[in-house]
Amino acid sequence: MSLTARDVAEITRLLEESSFDELYLEFEGLKLSLKRGSAAQVAGSVPAAPGVRATESAAPRATEPTASHVPEGGVPAAPPGDLEDVAAPLLGTFYRAPKPGNPPFVEVGSPVEPDTIVGIIEVMKLMNTVRAGVSGRVSEILARDGMLVEYGETLLRVAKAV
């Protein structure tokens, strides 16, 4: 299975016309993730990043890369060298909020301290809180709400405070 530039353009158009902000597609070893965003911001902050991340080359589009290096409000995130991964301390189901419907513990751009709770990992009805372990600002959230995370999997990234 291969994906042509025309296919990607078509998928991107569908995303733009939909009410969704993100699209994640995986089939036959090919992964494609698209995220709605402003093209101008992308061009200004991460010029080298392709708009589409896929295993095969595809035409860049007016979409942001999956990694939202640009937090809401347009504040540029720290350079990648100062990013710290927050890894899952155990396998389980990851939740971004204390209860369904509640606001998430952190968003991209949220300031965190080492003991700030950034999420919950549920194992057999047991809720384990996950703490940032580092001071800084959340630059990227990789783990998806309600999904299985493995031990050691990166949940989010924090731009370390200097």
Add this chain to the structure above:
Amino acid sequence: MAIRRILIANRGEIAVRIIRTCRALGIETVLAASEADRDSLPARLADRTVCIGPARASESYLQIGTIVHAAQAVAAEAIHPGYGFLSERAAFARACETSGIIFIGPTAEQIEAVGDKLKARAAAAAAQVPVVPGGAVDCLEGALALARRIEAPWLVKAVGGGGGRGMKRLERLEELPSALELAASEAGAAFGDARVYLERYVTHGRHIEVQVLGDGAGKVVHLGERDCSVQRRYQKLLEEQPAPHLSERLRRRLHQAAVRFAARLKYRGAGTVEFLVDTEGDVFYFLEMNARIQVEHPVTEAVTGVDLIAEQIAIARGEGLRLEQSAISFVGCALECRVNAEDPARDFQPSPGRIATAHWPSGPAVRVDTHITAGARVPPYYDSLLAKIIVHASDRGAALERMRTAIAATRIEGVATNLAFHAALLADAEFASGAVDTGFVARFLARTPLGGEERKVG
């Protein structure tokens, strides 16, 4: 119930072995691996691998909640526990039962019934299966009275134990108080159960075990007996089927005793009933039942042609026993050598490391169950089993010859192995004559140089 996807809660060669049968049956596999095993051969062979925790088994392979959660999250209908780790933990089987996941093995109650050695002894006696003279110990007076009734030497054993831990041998009554105390504290530390019992120590015994399959409703068949007397400190090193030099009458009685015992429990799945066979008299005693697939199951597969993992899965699916006793036939003789990363020249010290070269034997009727390829890591956290080499031939002499050739063709570099031990064992006249007892390896090592400069004797 249909099983389309199985989570394998184990590692190493047994994980590879389970994946092989699942593939043949068209069942998807998800390997629950620790961080140390993420790049292992089973992780590459499984359809999917999930990392369940750090290298230390207590934080990964022994985490009941994590493994059950992983099985649910990946939509696996069943869990295969392999051997060791959680395979004989009643709490794990129960967690699967309450979570709606099929545990490929016996019920939690059956695991409890055979895990408690006193309960197992009582069940054996009730099934008219002879047990070693002995019994429960609750106070010193009672223990002394019991010890006087049965003859010396004695063995103090842990009720919840296994693998030689919490076990003390004694010859004189004066030693009894301290032996009881020591065994109880060891058992408490190792198994969280300080109860001990007293048995006569059978000095000349062979370890012979019978493979059974039960449908969970009281129907049980046996798949013959394996002789596992070649042991060093309760660790088996070589197994064979059938047990050599056994009268047909005694062989039949062993099979029937194992079937009676398992049938009484309405045992479900694959299990093994272990016996101590007195080499002098024509007598045998029940030792224990192992409620899991065993390391040495391939010798039985070689002799019977039955895929035991496939039968485990069939029983778990609710298909019951697919084999009548009369349909199980026994052909020839099979041997298995356990190749461990242990250095016989240094008192069998474990030798973890990275495998530089791995060349395994091949040829007709030669089977190698392994997870080791060149470049593989042997982590220090788990057991040292690298591979099992299994040969099959028309008779024991031919099987021994085939195994000598297979061991000579095996080359492992990067870690020390016990291959020199196997080569020497297979060249030994006493072993070749057959029917050695469990004290054989100690005697053999005392008289056989294995390349150590300062090898300890004894």
